[in-house]
């Protein structure tokens with residue numbers, strides 16, 4: 001697959017991660033057969049941009065996952081199919097006072113041996129709110145949120161809410177917390193999610209620095225956020 005970039009050069013793209021072959025992330029991924037079906041909902045505007053959501057990256061490690069695009073998902077056929085499939089117990093990963101957590105008694109009994117269908121809105125805070133406002137079918141699902149408080153290692157992304165973890169970290173912590181309840185097998189390692197995420201962070205920071213040093217064309221505004229070189233973490 002070839003795609004024209006901003007500088008009108010054609011680049012060879014990897015089909016799986018949609019990255020240029022030279023910086024394909026697939027080599028850092030590994031399948032995690034955790035028995036959860038993840039569904040990532042993306043705003044169509046954001047689906048084109050690589051820098052927002054990490055859902056696509058997460059999907060590389062989660063063999064059964066699906067990415068669906070839209071704003072109003074009440075009319076999304078595939079989502080309706082999944083929500084009506086009796087093999088799944090759908091939950092929306094979203095904080096709410098009445099959300100299920102792993103510390104609440106009875107979650108395992110509630111899902112009655114069904115496969116968890118974990119729906120994650122893979123968008124910026126602003127677009128997520130919009131998707132949820134329109135998509136009453138998702139907003140009315142049982143919600144699930146974390147017991148632990150996690151901070152994102154996605155340091156160069158500035159979410160309005162600092163507690164926001166990225167989509168890929170959400171998948172990682174969900175698997176970990178469900179392991180504590182026995183819903184996900186403890187033998188399964190969710191680490192490939194973090195491994196590929198860290199590689200992506202390092203790659204993006206390096207690219208930012210290359211822009212600042214003039215090695216890459218600079219399309220950013222000339223404010224301090226984009227002119228100060230970033231420290232590349234050593235993980």
Ligand SMILES: [Zn+2]
Pocket residue numbers: 014015016017018019024025026027
């Ligand atoms: Zn790839």
